[in-house]
Amino acid sequence: MDIGRHHLALWAIAAAGLFVLPSLVGSGILRTLILANYLAIFAISWDVLSGRTGYISFGQPFLIGIGAYTTAILTKRFDVPMEISIPAAVLVTMVGGLIVLLPALRLRGSYFALVTLALMELCYQLVQVIRPDITGGTRGMSGLPTLTRGASNGYYLSTGLMLTIALTAWMLMRTRLGLALSAIGMDEGAVQGAGLSPTRLKSFAFLASAFIAGLGGAFYTHYLGSIAPRALFDITFLFTILAAALIGGSGTVIGPILGAFFLTFLLEWLRPLLPGAERYFVYGLVALLLYMYQPAGILAIIERVRVRLFGDSRSG
Amino acid sequence: MTIALGISDLGKRFGGLVAIDGLSLAIDDGESVGLIGPNGAGKTTIIGLIMGELRPDSGRIDLFGKDISPLGVAERIRCGISRTWQIPRPFANLSVIENIRIGSMPDSLRGMIFDRSDPIRERELAMSVGLAKNDLERKASDLAMGDLRKLEMARTLAAGARILLLDEVFAGLTVGEIDHIAAVIQNLRSRGITFLIVSHDLPALAPLIDRAVAIDRGRVIAEGPLDDILDHPDVRDSYLGR
């Protein structure tokens, strides 16, 4: 897997393309790209945990919600500057990651997934019951400070954040740690039998996943400038995150990004055709069909096309 | 002679079933012991207890004179003891070399992230159990049973094992593969590795062990040279049905 000269050139062209993009496309497309970037971050967060270790988590909205609410409350109610509230939000989300971890030390498979799903619903209920004067109750909060003004700055910030997270995750997953996490997904007992501590590895995966979710959630909130519990602790949001990772190609870093962009643009293109809720039906159907056609995801489809066009040279 | 593995008065129940019943056993450093007994005698359970995967109800286990009862699985492996499984458990989607890499990793996140793997040692380990050069990049799920058993041995050796517990090493193998595995075991014996080998295939087992222990219903019923204990009336009864 040497990075050849033409690879570097490709990356340079891609980077330049990303940089000049805002002057080429309208702000509508830029806003869609911003949403896609955040969805990609959330899908990477899911994949670092579930795509590797095989612990299928439904807890991402819970984690993202903790990050979003922490920074929203700190900035709105206590006038804490974002430079402090965002790192604080990430830390609090990592504590939340430990809460998701606890059932994973005892439960596997669908039981674990169900418990994490319950956390999401629990949060939705709690936000309304506990101090609605602080959380904003069912209506959420608006008028939060934003990090950027205008679509193109929002685009640069979200792209930079997404690429930084993606690159870090990619480098981490290329190490032996990434290998050990995938091995957990195949046979946790055999990982233990190889002298490694699955609990330590799992804890790392949960914390890394929570870190990304908290960071993404906090930035996302300060992009939107508002927070709405029903949009956050919601099954559609959860479904979109999982679908992005799965139909993009889970167990990789590039897959969830591809999936996130595909789904976000699909949803936008469907909007004028199907203005109502039936859009989500078509969208779910497309995701499902794609997944049934190629469970290894869009990445595998691209790879197959590449092989057909250029032959099976595994140079890159 | 130092005792590599000492088991005294080990007991384990599963609900109402007494799987291991006050069992004692000592294996010298560098010795190879065969563990035989009918189905359900408790052979696999003993291995699980030694490794710390199962918690005993009574008794103690010493490794080179040190009580390992309080240690977890990973710590016991670091003390130099490893097992293979009756049904091999490779990491199916990883290559042969990656499987071995998992075995040779340090059990620390920092080491996994920042230290490089040692491809030369990984190759040597693969070769030492008789895996071929062009098998190294193959996916473990594509391997035949004989190669899977070799891979498991390489993985345990990668973890630094000096005592190997082999559960039904010959199960599911062709005659040719049995010869291969036997040669690998002989080679490791000559290098001083200590063995506890569970097998139903007595002719294949015989040349690989210094002595045998026969158990039934979690108890030792005979101990000594394999030929002698096969003549033992209790052993015959246990094999012919109860």
Ligand SMILES: Nc1ncnc2c1ncn2[C@@H]1O[C@H](COP(=O)(O)OP(=O)(O)OP(=O)(O)O)[C@@H](O)[C@H]1O
């Ligand atoms: N996890 C478990 N829960 C309940 N009973 C168990 C468990 N593991 C083993 N047993 C029982 O304990 C007894 C000993 O089982 P064990 O697997 O150790 O036998 P074995 O000698 O390895 O047999 P085999 O030759 O069939 O592999 C059997 O009666 C088995 O049914």
Ligand SMILES: [Mg+2]
């Ligand atoms: Mg058994």
